[in-house]
Amino acid sequence: MPGKPAPIMKSPAKKAAEKAPKPNPPAAEAEPVPAETPAEATPVAEGEASPACPAEDSPATEPSAPAAESAPEGDVAVPASNAPADAGAAPPVEEPPKAPTPPPAAVPTSAPLEISVEDVNDASLTVKWKTPETIGESGLDGYAVEYCKDGTTDWVAANEVATPATRYCIKDLTAGDLLLVRVVAVNPGGRSEPATLAQAVPIREVVERPKIKIPRNLRTCFVKQVGEQINLVMPFLGKPKPSVSWLKDGQPLDAKRVNIRNSDKDSILFIRTAQREDSGVYEMTVQVDCFEDKVTIALQIVELPGPPSGTKLVDSWGFNAALEWTPPKDNGNTEITGYIVQKADKKTGEWFTVLEHYHRLTATISDLIMGNSYAFRVFSVNKASSTGLLNTKSMTSARRPNSPRRSATALPLLVTPPSCCALFVEVPSRRSNG
Numbered sequence: 319m320p321g322k323p324a325p326i327m328k329s330p331a332k333k334a335a336e337k338a339p340k341p342n343p344p345a346a347e348a349e350p351v352p353a354e355t356p357a358e359a360t361p362v363a364e365g366e367a368s369p370a371c372p373a374e375d376s377p378a379t380e381p382s383a384p385a386a387e388s389a390p391e392g393d394v395a396v397p398a399s400n401a402p403a404d405a406g407a408a409p410p411v412e413e414p415p416k417a418p419t420p421p422p423a424a425v426p427t428s429a430p431l432e433i434s435v436e437d438v439n440d441a442s443l444t445v446k447w448k449t450p451e452t453i454g455e456s457g458l459d460g461y462a463v464e465y466c467k468d469g470t471t472d473w474v475a476a477n478e479v480a481t482p483a484t485r486y487c488i489k490d491l492t493a494g495d496l497l498l499v500r501v502v503a504v505n506p507g508g509r510s511e512p513a514t515l516a517q518a519v520p521i522r523e524v525v526e527r528p529k530i531k532i533p534r535n536l537r538t539c540f541v542k543q544v545g546e547q548i549n550l551v552m553p554f555l556g557k558p559k560p561s562v563s564w565l566k567d568g569q570p571l572d573a574k575r576v577n578i579r580n581s582d583k584d585s586i587l588f589i590r591t592a593q594r595e596d597s598g599v600y601e602m603t604v605q606v607d608c609f610e611d612k613v614t615i616a617l618q619i620v621e622l623p624g625p626p627s628g629t630k631l632v633d634s635w636g637f638n639a640a641l642e643w644t645p646p647k648d649n650g651n652t653e654i655t656g657y658i659v660q661k662a663d664k665k666t667g668e669w670f671t672v673l674e675h676y677h678r679l680t681a682t683i684s685d686l687i688m689g690n691s692y693a694f695r696v697f698s699v700n701k702a703s704s705t706g707l708l709n710t711k712s713m714t715s716a717r718r719p720n721s722p723r724r725s726a727t728a729l730p731l732l733v734t735p736p737s738c739c740a741l742f743v744e745v746p747s748r749r750s751n752g
Contacts, residue, residue, distance in 0.1 A: 424507035428452040430461065433501055433513045435608035436485060440493040440523045446485040447501050447513060456507045463488065468496040468518035480504045495521045519608045528556035528604040528611045536615050541652075543702050544621040548589040552602055554611070560604040567598045592619045594651050623698040624648035626657065631694070637686045643679055643696050652701045659683070664691035675699075 431448040438444070445463070460480025464473040465488055476488045476499075488499070496518040503510040531553045542548055554560065562585045564571050564578055571578065575596060577588040585604075589596055600615045629643035645654060659673035659681050672683055686692060 422455060424456040424505070425454055426456075426507040426510045427454060427458055427503045427505055429511040430484075430501045430503055430513040433499070433515055435515065435519055437487075438519055438521065438524065438608060440521060441491055442487055442489045443491060443497065443499065443519060443521060444485060444487040445499050445501070445515070448484060450503050450510060453505075454507070456505045459504050459506070461486070462502045462504055462509070463499065464502070464512075465497050465499045468498055473500070491521045493521055497521060515608075517608070522607075524557075524606055524609060526555055526557040526606075527609045528554060528560045528606045530554045530602060530604055530611050530613045532613045532615075539616040539618050541618045541620060541701055542592050544592060544594060544619055546592050548587070548592050548596070548617070550587040550615065551584055552587070552613070553584040554604045556604055556606045558606060560606045563603045563605075565601045565603075568601075594619050594621065597651060618652065620652040620700065620702045621650045622702050623650035623654060623700045626696050626698055629696055632680075637684060637688065639683045639686060639692065639694065641681050641683065641694055641696070645679070646698045649698075650700045650702055654698055654700055656699045658697040658699060660695050660697075662693045662695075663687075664693065669695070 428450040430450055433445060433447040436444040436446045443465075447461075449458070460482045461484070462480055463476040463486045465476055466473045477486060486501075491497070498515055498518050500512040500514040502512045533551070536550065536552075540550075554562070559582055562578075562580045564576075564585075564587065566572075566576070575589065575593075577590075579586045579588065585602060587600065587602075597617055597619045600617060601612060602615070603610055603612045605611075624646040626643040626646050629641065632640040632642045634640070641659065643657075655675075657673070657676045658671060659676060660669045660671050661683055662669045673681055683692075683694065
């Protein structure tokens, strides 16, 4: 049998390190740890390498772990990982939790909007409306619909449970009754202010709902000139016979200016002699019971604009003349669409258009004949066409190219009748001597 291997001996240094006492928590003074004498070596686990030299040859006094070294007198050796908390610091005081903010009190919503009749027959009535403008944090649970006979205050609930929809059909009604209907919004805050129909609704069958057939030429702004006659025919449908009403800019019509004639099939608006104050938005309403139809017509009465203001001859040189003007003070109740510039030779007096559909406020007239005198005039143009009024008549002579330039502002101005002004310019028609 093979012999038992000899035990492996630990070195005295390793043994001393294992037996070194661990440092205690803070003490008044740290004492040096005495070195231990080597002890008998103990066997090592199988597979470990044997020490290079026997235990007897190992040094007896090997330094121990650094934690065992002595500290200077009066100092306390404290491991950094085990440093105690400051004994003098007071523990933090916890603030008591704040009481939760109470939720806001529930408030009702504002009243529903724009309640109207959607349908009616001899046994039911359907109304519709829009959601309230203000709902708030309490939300909206639904709507309660109520009705009563006209002249009483005995409101009857039409629905037992609040409806979330914005329309409701009230059924099982009696034909011939005249009913008022109101709608109330409901939420945890209670009932809102009611929204009530403007007038009572008769419970009966409407044979034909009202409908206005607006002519094509009245679907845009209708333009007429001052002094013209206006005759607007507006056909409509509806049975029983509808009631017809007109407004101008939201106000009743002036019976002295406007005449209305109604029949079973149409309504006619008549103005004998149109004036600018007749311009505006006319609204026609056709109504059968609680059903109605509306159309609006924009009417614009225009007239010829006033003449351009401040028209003058700015300069003349060679074969050219420069004109300048400002827009008219009166545009004839419509926008100015352009200007027309004309010239006339003093010898013939015949006017010729040199600029048409012109949009600027300055113009240069060319191709003048040297030595001749010319007059110029400018017309304002709008939807009522040109004014037909002479605005500016300025007489000037075409100057040879080498003649000195002369500004019209320094020349004498002669005022003629109110519709025009004349500016006479004296310029040499021949080159100066020398």
